[in-house]
Amino acid sequence: MSQMSKIVRTISNIIFPFVMIFGLYVIAHGHLTPGGGFQGGAVAASGCALLIVAYGSTWIFDRIKVSKLSTFESIGALGFIGVAFLGLILGGVFFKNFLVGSNIIFGNIPQTLSTNSDFNTAGALPLMNFAVGVKVIAGLFVIVLIMAYASCTKEWKK
């Protein structure tokens, strides 16, 4: 698919940063507000899909290497399993929330049934949210990009 008109490209240039910021906000505040790694990653990946629609998949495919996005996806998966194994090593149980109650980072414990939001809570949950967010952004972007490129190119048909 070729590029769309200049109006569409300009509007998508304006909208794209806000979509990415909203997606990263949903990822980062996953332990305080509704949402989390999967949902915020889907929002950010839909912002990347907006670029594919506006600029054409061949334009994006020439500038971004699929192998690098695949590397990001593997980094997210390894980070998620790594946090789980840190729970096994430090806490004794797989998926143990080893950071809660500690003084290092994300260690505070809120009052039961309180609604005051403190970002520095929830132990290992924000780390897992970040890992899953990176994984979902890269994974969905790879799927959309490769399928959009394969549906419009000629070299796939021979």
Added chain:
Amino acid sequence: MSIRTIVAAVMFSILAMFFVFTAFMLSFGVPKATQMDDYIIMHTQNETGSNSGVTSVVFDYRGFDTLGEATILFAAVSGVIMIFRRLKK
């Protein structure tokens, strides 16, 4: 009788055993449907430190479920890249 039939019979009997045990392990309506909800609402902020109960269930209490979802996404990306591998330059 082939060895395949014997293996299938053993597997089916193990599966039937699971169903029978789960059918007679607890009487109907025990535990109550709200018991788990009340436990999570009252204990999630003390045990996991998270204000969002849904995130604490997804990433802490049911961590293996999220691991399975992540594996599914990884398998999907691997499959797409493998199917369209001739597009690589």
